[in-house]
Amino acid sequence: MLRGLLKLPQVRGGVHPVGHKDRSAALHILELPLPERLYLPLRQHAGADAIPVVKVGDKVLKGQMVAVAPSEISAPVHASSSGRVVDIAEIMAPHPSGLKSTAIIIDTDGEDRWIDTGVSGDPYDEEPLTLANRVANAGIVGMGGAIFPAAVKLKQGTRHEIKTVLVNGSECEPFLTCDDRLMREKAEEIVEGARLIRHILRAYKAVIAIEDNKPEAIAAMRAAAEPYGMVEVEAVPSMYPMGSAKQLIQEITGREVPAGARSTSVGVLVHNVGTVYAIHQALTYGRPLVSRIVTVAGGAINRPRNVNALVGTPVQHLIDACGGLNGDPAKLILGGPMMGVPLLSTQVPTIKGATGVLALAKHEVPRSEASPCIRCASCVEACPMGLLPLEMAARSRADDFEGADDYGLRDCILCGSCAYVCPSHIPLVQYFQYAKGEQDAKRTATKKMDYTVELSLAKQARIDAEKAAKAAEKAAKKAAKKKPVTATKPAETDEIKSPSEEESV
Amino acid sequence: MSDATVFSSPFAHTGNSVTYVMLQVCFALVPCTLFGLYLFGWPAIFLFVVTCAAAVFTELLCLYWLKQPWYRVLDGSALLTGWLIAITLPPWAPWWIGVVGAFFGVAVGKQLYGGIGQNIFNPAMLARTALLITFPVQLTSWVAPAPLGSELAPTLLQSLSITFASAPAPDALTGATALGHLKTALTLDHSASDVLANDFVWWKALLGMSAGSMGETSEVLVLLGAVFLMWRRIIRWEIPVSMLATLAVFSLIFQVADGENYAGVLFHLTSGGVLLGAFFIATDPITSPISRLAKLIFGAGCGLLVFVIRNWGGFPEAVAFSVLFMNSLTPLIDRYCRPRVYGRLPGGKPLPPLSSVDLAREVKRR
Numbered sequence: 001m002l003r004g005l006l007k008l009p010q011v012r013g014g015v016h017p018v019g020h021k022d023r024s025a026a027l028h029i030l031e032l033p034l035p036e037r038l039y040l041p042l043r044q045h046a047g048a049d050a051i052p053v054v055k056v057g058d059k060v061l062k063g064q065m066v067a068v069a070p071s072e073i074s075a076p077v078h079a080s081s082s083g084r085v086v087d088i089a090e091i092m093a094p095h096p097s098g099l100k101s102t103a104i105i106i107d108t109d110g111e112d113r114w115i116d117t118g119v120s121g122d123p124y125d126e127e128p129l130t131l132a133n134r135v136a137n138a139g140i141v142g143m144g145g146a147i148f149p150a151a152v153k154l155k156q157g158t159r160h161e162i163k164t165v166l167v168n169g170s171e172c173e174p175f176l177t178c179d180d181r182l183m184r185e186k187a188e189e190i191v192e193g194a195r196l197i198r199h200i201l202r203a204y205k206a207v208i209a210i211e212d213n214k215p216e217a218i219a220a221m222r223a224a225a226e227p228y229g230m231v232e233v234e235a236v237p238s239m240y241p242m243g244s245a246k247q248l249i250q251e252i253t254g255r256e257v258p259a260g261a262r263s264t265s266v267g268v269l270v271h272n273v274g275t276v277y278a279i280h281q282a283l284t285y286g287r288p289l290v291s292r293i294v295t296v297a298g299g300a301i302n303r304p305r306n307v308n309a310l311v312g313t314p315v316q317h318l319i320d321a322c323g324g325l326n327g328d329p330a331k332l333i334l335g336g337p338m339m340g341v342p343l344l345s346t347q348v349p350t351i352k353g354a355t356g357v358l359a360l361a362k363h364e365v366p367r368s369e370a371s372p373c374i375r376c377a378s379c380v381e382a383c384p385m386g387l388l389p390l391e392m393a394a395r396s397r398a399d400d401f402e403g404a405d406d407y408g409l410r411d412c413i414l415c416g417s418c419a420y421v422c423p424s425h426i427p428l429v430q431y432f433q434y435a436k437g438e439q440d441a442k443r444t445a446t447k448k449m450d451y452t453v454e455l456s457l458a459k460q461a462r463i464d465a466e467k468a469a470k471a472a473e474k475a476a477k478k479a480a481k482k483k484p485v486t487a488t489k490p491a492e493t494d495e496i497k498s499p500s501e502e503e504s505v
Numbered sequence: 506m507s508d509a510t511v512f513s514s515p516f517a518h519t520g521n522s523v524t525y526v527m528l529q530v531c532f533a534l535v536p537c538t539l540f541g542l543y544l545f546g547w548p549a550i551f552l553f554v555v556t557c558a559a560a561v562f563t564e565l566l567c568l569y570w571l572k573q574p575w576y577r578v579l580d581g582s583a584l585l586t587g588w589l590i591a592i593t594l595p596p597w598a599p600w601w602i603g604v605v606g607a608f609f610g611v612a613v614g615k616q617l618y619g620g621i622g623q624n625i626f627n628p629a630m631l632a633r634t635a636l637l638i639t640f641p642v643q644l645t646s647w648v649a650p651a652p653l654g655s656e657l658a659p660t661l662l663q664s665l666s667i668t669f670a671s672a673p674a675p676d677a678l679t680g681a682t683a684l685g686h687l688k689t690a691l692t693l694d695h696s697a698s699d700v701l702a703n704d705f706v707w708w709k710a711l712l713g714m715s716a717g718s719m720g721e722t723s724e725v726l727v728l729l730g731a732v733f734l735m736w737r738r739i740i741r742w743e744i745p746v747s748m749l750a751t752l753a754v755f756s757l758i759f760q761v762a763d764g765e766n767y768a769g770v771l772f773h774l775t776s777g778g779v780l781l782g783a784f785f786i787a788t789d790p791i792t793s794p795i796s797r798l799a800k801l802i803f804g805a806g807c808g809l810l811v812f813v814i815r816n817w818g819g820f821p822e823a824v825a826f827s828v829l830f831m832n833s834l835t836p837l838i839d840r841y842c843r844p845r846v847y848g849r850l851p852g853g854k855p856l857p858p859l860s861s862v863d864l865a866r867e868v869k870r871r
Contacts, residue, residue, distance in 0.1 A: 012847070017517050174517060246847060259848040259855035337516040358516075366518030371580060372622040374523055376790040385847040388795060411846050416515035423521040424622075430513040 013384040014239040015417045024304040025177040038106045038312035039349035045141040047073035061115040075149045076139045080290035080310035083108040094348040119286025128200040138282035144272030147353035157201040163267040165206040172243040173336025178293040181306045183217035187224035193280030205230040213238040241415040245270040296322040299361030300329035316346040329359035371424045379418035389418035396435035527581030533730035541719040544650045545596035547664030553591045556603030560587025567616040589629035592720025599671040606632040630825040647716040683776040684821040696765040710775040721778040731784035743800035745783040751808030782824030792832040799842035806831045
């Protein structure tokens with residue numbers, strides 16, 4: 001109430017791209033016909049690739065785990081329909097590089113038969129850790145596009161004092177309406193999911209934050225949250241990037257997440273509405289994450305719409321269900337236009353983090369030729385993190401990565417607001433991605449170097465210790481001639497290990 | 506990193522461009538320019554056209570020398586430079602003043618530094634200052650307004666000879682600007698208040714019916730353009746407001762303390778090119794600082810310098826010198842005035858993870 005009266009501008013910067021949301025938001029979520037073939041990439045999440053546990057020729061049921069998570073920060077993959085595994089092979093991954101990625105390929109049998117999930121009973125009776133493990137086994141990742149394993153967040157949360165479970169329904173990217181539609185149609189499930197997360201974390205309250213350009217979603221969620229205490233629905237101003245966790249936390253709680261820390265350090269845990277819905281499905285019915293709502297939109301799509309797509313469905317199948325393309329799209333994007341990745345082919349599969357498939361018409365794609373920076377500071381005004389994008393870009397361009405870091409590269413969330421407003425059309429995000437990549441590589445190299453130095457020092461120490469031990473033994477033998485003494489054992493030394501791969505996550 | 510070929514996100518854009526920005530600034534200059542052209546007649550029109558054309562031509566020449574694509578000239582920056590030089594010149598200056606100024610502004614002031622975005626100094630002001638020092642007589646020969654169609658206005662033929670043959674202006678029309686007049690009067694031991702009471706009518710100065718540069722005389726029309734620029738978010742309020750406020754505060758203090766020797770706020774704000782300078786010249790994005798605080802400091806510096814130079818300097822007009830001087834400080838100001846980063850303290854250290862309330866509770870719990 002008080003905040004409503006004062007209405008202080010909480011979040012800095014930001015931009016207001018044209019929404020293009022009307023057409024797809026108006027229609028119900030479409031259930032897709034079963035595709036003939038499903039391609040399940042083993043890497044659909046941040047962290048280590050999943051490891052297949054089925055063989056070619058195996059019969060699988062819908063919801064059956066076909067690849068397990070090898071480490072804590074990873075997620076298993078489940079068959080998204082019943083059928084037979086026909087191959088485990090490299091396919092083109094939904095990635096701008098067109099790199100290959102290993103996938104389990106399943107021919108569907110048309111029955112779409114669920115596996116017996118064996119889940120019954122009230123989840124509120126279970127221990128929080130049991131529930132968190134169930135979320136982990138369901139293969140749920142952050143479905144707003146960040147694809148961080150959801151269970152990792154929940155487990156971290158149990159170690160901190162969480163005051164607020166923040167359900168992110170702000171959906172600030174243009175074109176995307178999958179969360180909007182989900183909130184309108186599955187409001188009760190989402191509220192129930194939020195309550196379950198609150199239960200797992202023993203959090204004080206749950207807040208569902210929705211941008212004020214989605215009045216129907218707000219109304220539906222308010223109605224669903226009504227019966228429960230401590231589940232609030234808050235309208236936040238429409239602005240990009242309101243959907244970024246840091247900005248949303250600032251808007252709702254007025255606090256900033258300290259640089260380098262996680263949101264749990266300010267007592268908040270953020271989950272996207274899609275993730276919350278998936279968590280509800282997993283905890284109440286035992287259903288793993290096998291499908292998601294995807295917005296199919298853009299000027300080149302005949303009938304923009306939200307579809308419920310099985311994970312692994314080829315993108316072409318989604319586009320066909322929406323009336324196909326009217327002409328050649330100028331750009332095909334997985335995700336939203338602000339942070340999505342370009343797609344090279346429509347044959348790539350839908351993955352867990354795919355919020356949208358956009359086929360942009362020619363007039364919707366900006367021209368890409370860059371002119372020199374005129375230091376107009378539009379990017380500085382637009383940056384929600386308070387950085388100086390023009391300085392960062394100038395330094396990244398000159399390969400001065402320390403300089404770029406000094407001007408805030410580390411704090412950059414790659415939201416693209418700066419490039420969106422740049423009158424010179426400078427591909428700022430591209431510079432930052434490049435510089436961040438180089439910095440990461442350098443850090444890894446430094447780590448490796450340090451490790452090598454450590455190892456050689458250890459080796460030297462071991463040699464020295466052995467020498468000393470031998471000398472001691474000799475001395476002891478000499479001494480033994482006088483009176484017998486047991487020689488000291490040489491010092492234990494480390495085996496040579498390769499640096500663990502999860503460190504960079 | 507080489508200028509890359511891979512096209513990364515975002516795949517959306519406001520549609521703004523450098524050309525659009527420059528042309529909007531030119532558009533904002535239209536009212537005061539048209540008024541100036543009307544006020545000073547054909548010689549002013551000739552000079553304006555010649556200067557703008559010379560600037561664009563110089564840009565083309567430089568692009569040819571530098572082996573850059575010719576269409577870079579379409580970004581409009583050369584036109585704007587030429588335009589700004591033209592409207593800050595004495596309206597009846599001979600044609601070669603405009604040509605030399607435009608060449609100096611574009612070639613030396615901008616392209617020698619590496620083209621658009623690389624120059625340290627405002628090219629138009631650099632050119633004007635260079636002209637003032639090199640050709641002081643031509644740059645300080647002012648004429649009283651002789652609007653098109655009025656009795657005093659020169660005929661087309663006379664105008665041609667004024668601009669292109671350096672014919673002298675009729676004696677009846679020559680005169681000093683308000684600032685120049687005051688400066689001379691003060692050196693002759695007249696008191697500022699007397700001079701202003703006799704010769705200065707503030708509303709006339711505001712409307713622009715006075716001697717001065719081509720486009721700077723009408724404060725009202727300059728403000729009209731400024732409002733347009735702020736509405737289009739091409740300039741921000743920080744630099745002009747802090748510049749004008751600083752000038753106003755200092756002139757007020759000195760007028761109150763010593764009215765005999767110092768002119769007042771209204772005189773300073775409505776005379777000379779201070780408004781044009783505040784809204785169109787000091788706000789040049791390339792040569793002014795980035796962050797808001799830096800902009801405030803920059804503007805205040807400009808305002809203070811204008812006051813100092815006008816009162817104690819050798820020239821009656823001060824905007825060009827002040828802006829150039831502050832341009833040279835821009836990198837320094839930028840260095841020390843960065844915006845605070847999200848999640849960090851102003852110095853750059855991360856915020857403490859717990860708020861004071863949390864800390865208190867934590868302490869209590871233990």
